[in-house]
Amino acid sequence: MYVAVKGGERAIDNAHAWLAEERRGDVAVPELSVAQIREQLALAVNRVMAEGSLYDPDLAALAIKQARGDLIEAIFLIRAYRTTLPRFGGSNPIETEDMTCDRRVSATFKDAPGGQILGPTFDYTHRLIDFKLAADGDVGTAPASTPSPIATPHIMSFLDREDLIQKEPAGADIPDDLTRTPLELPANRALRLQSLARGDEGFLLGLAYSTQRGYARNHAFVAELRIGAVAVEMDIPELGFAIEVGEITVTECETVNQFQGSKSQPPQFTRGYGLVFGMTERKAISMALVDRALRWKELGEDNVGAPAQDEEFVLYHSDNIQATGFLEHIKLPHYVDFQSELELIRKLRSEAQENINREVSE
Amino acid sequence: MMSDPNAERKGWLSLLAKSPAADVARYWEALDLAPDHTVLRSPEIGGVMVRGRAGAVGAAFNLGEMTVTRASVKLSDGTVGHGYVQGRSKDHALQAALVDALMQTDAADTVDRCLLAPLRKTITDQKTTRAAKAAATKVDFFTMVRGED
Numbered sequence: 179m180y181v182a183v184k185g186g187e188r189a190i191d192n193a194h195a196w197l198a199e200e201r202r203g204d205v206a207v208p209e210l211s212v213a214q215i216r217e218q219l220a221l222a223v224n225r226v227m228a229e230g231s232l233y234d235p236d237l238a239a240l241a242i243k244q245a246r247g248d249l250i251e252a253i254f255l256i257r258a259y260r261t262t263l264p265r266f267g268g269s270n271p272i273e274t275e276d277m278t279c280d281r282r283v284s285a286t287f288k289d290a291p292g293g294q295i296l297g298p299t300f301d302y303t304h305r306l307i308d309f310k311l312a313a314d315g316d317v318g319t320a321p322a323s324t325p326s327p328i329a330t331p332h333i334m335s336f337l338d339r340e341d342l343i344q345k346e347p348a349g350a351d352i353p354d355d356l357t358r359t360p361l362e363l364p365a366n367r368a369l370r371l372q373s374l375a376r377g378d379e380g381f382l383l384g385l386a387y388s389t390q391r392g393y394a395r396n397h398a399f400v401a402e403l404r405i406g407a408v409a410v411e412m413d414i415p416e417l418g419f420a421i422e423v424g425e426i427t428v429t430e431c432e433t434v435n436q437f438q439g440s441k442s443q444p445p446q447f448t449r450g451y452g453l454v455f456g457m458t459e460r461k462a463i464s465m466a467l468v469d470r471a472l473r474w475k476e477l478g479e480d481n482v483g484a485p486a487q488d489e490e491f492v493l494y495h496s497d498n499i500q501a502t503g504f505l506e507h508i509k510l511p512h513y514v515d516f517q518s519e520l521e522l523i524r525k526l527r528s529e530a531q532e533n534i535n536r537e538v539s540e
Numbered sequence: 541m542m543s544d545p546n547a548e549r550k551g552w553l554s555l556l557a558k559s560p561a562a563d564v565a566r567y568w569e570a571l572d573l574a575p576d577h578t579v580l581r582s583p584e585i586g587g588v589m590v591r592g593r594a595g596a597v598g599a600a601f602n603l604g605e606m607t608v609t610r611a612s613v614k615l616s617d618g619t620v621g622h623g624y625v626q627g628r629s630k631d632h633a634l635q636a637a638l639v640d641a642l643m644q645t646d647a648a649d650t651v652d653r654c655l656l657a658p659l660r661k662t663i664t665d666q667k668t669t670r671a672a673k674a675a676a677t678k679v680d681f682f683t684m685v686r687g688e689d
Contacts, residue, residue, distance in 0.1 A: 231604040231605060232587065233590065233605070233606035234627065236627070236628075237607065263585065263586050265587055266587065266588050266610065268589040268591055269588055271591045271592055272590065272592055272603075274592070275596065279674060280670060281677075288681055289681070295674050295677055295678050295679075296679065297674060320673045320676065321673070322673050322675070323676035323678070325671035325672055325674070326675060326678070332596055332597075334596070346593075346599070349598065349600060349601075350599070352600070353591065353600045353601045355589065367594055367601070369601075371603075372601050375603050409558070412624075417546075417553075418546075419546045420550070422550075422553075422557055423588055423606075423626060424626030425558045426606060428603075430596065432596065451595045453592045453596075453603055455603070455604055
């Protein structure tokens with residue numbers, strides 16, 4: 179018999195009221211504005227946009243405020259909001275070649291045309307706590323220089339010209355969309371990339387690291403990492419032509435990986451790809467390494483049984499909202515489930531005890 | 541090669557989409573035009589699925605969505621204007637649609653001078669400033685000569 183249990187409304191209301199109070203913290207400390215979060219915690223905002231799979235810095239900043247800085251909770255809020263939006267359409271693929279690069283580095287070619295641009299990076303900082311930031315510190319203006327008129331073509335295109343790099347196959351004009359149809363396996367590369375682009379940074383970082391440590395090692399070099407603004411263009415039916423509907427910042431990572439060849443084909447390098455909303459380079463590099471590991475079948479490699487090669491393992495566990503939804507539900511009331519377990523174990527124990535008693539008396 | 545007959549309109553629509561809502565509102569109010577119009581499509585907030593390409597050159601894939609707001613208006617002379625702008629500002633979309641309509645009328649010169657030109661300048665200035673800062677972080681390599689003769 180199932181007995182519905184009601185009650186707890188007052189406790190829930192009061193818990194939420196207390197949550198609101200705790201969110202605000204000490205009222206003697208000035209309240210954070212959404213604009214402050216957007217401007218000063220920009221990398222948190224970027225992560226929420228990337229994994230929330232919705233580019234809107236103001237909304238992501240608001241979600242971070244509401245979630246008290248719990249980024250997965252903020253991502254959850256963004257995902258929920260996203261589902262309420264009517265879909266106006268799909269953009270033309272963004273042209274990362276035309277990116278206005280804030281940052282662009284290559285680990286493979288020192289003298290890449292267009293140069294190595296470090297941008298606002300943590301690299302080469304000493305990772306020492308800067309106590310000056312604890313005081314109100316004015317920041318000076320960053321030095322400026324004359325922008326180079328030289329274009330910044332993709333570094334991979336130079337390898338492509340010599341046929342040293344594997345060609346990327348073409349695909350459907352309108353790619354499959356896992357937000358519209360449930361993800362089924364085996365997934366094509368478009369679906370894998372969509373899934374990785376919104377996957378949990380920590381999970382992908384761990385998987386990518388595992389490939390570097392030898393679990394499906396694929397010897398990745400970062401051929402190019404670029405961060406900057408790109409226009410998003412979409413066909414507008416009522417106009418009959420495409421316009422730019424906005425501009426977004428993305429991070430793109432292209433890796434060049436160990437080569438392969440066969441009797442009919444001379445050796446060629448292979449490639450992995452990462453593309454993520456915002457300035458999110460740890461995630462983009464991780465994505466490229468995992469993308470490359472997942473391509474083992476298409477590239478004719480052996481499945482060595484490594485986690486990063488296992489499409490089902492990777493794609494079904496990289497979504498932190500699915501994961502946290504299932505994980506956290508076990509803390510919610512399971513009184514009836516547990517009651518049946520309790521009855522079962524009591525029954526088993528009493529039967530076992532009877533057997534023991536019988537054996538002792540015999 | 542034929543030039544794109546829609547290039548100009550595409551240009552101002554793209555500019556309106558990318559400009560901050562507050563800037564568009566400020567220049568729009570300063571214009572003080574208030575043209576007679578009917579709203580064909582009330583401002584509506586929605587999402588656009590942004591696509592990328594595998595390896596930057598291969599098959600298209602869905603990267604994630606962005607927020608976009610759209611609206612359409614018709615001026616009393618029948619001219620129709622559409623606005624598609626980044627973000628969630630309904631005023632921004634409506635103002636973009638009105639500007640799009642007016643740019644097809646005799647008011648085009650005024651609107652271009654007082655609204656589009658300053659918006660263009662803001663975007664260009666911002667881009668130039670960032671590009672100049674990026675340029676200052678460009679690495680100049682030099683090679684140490686090693687004494688191996």
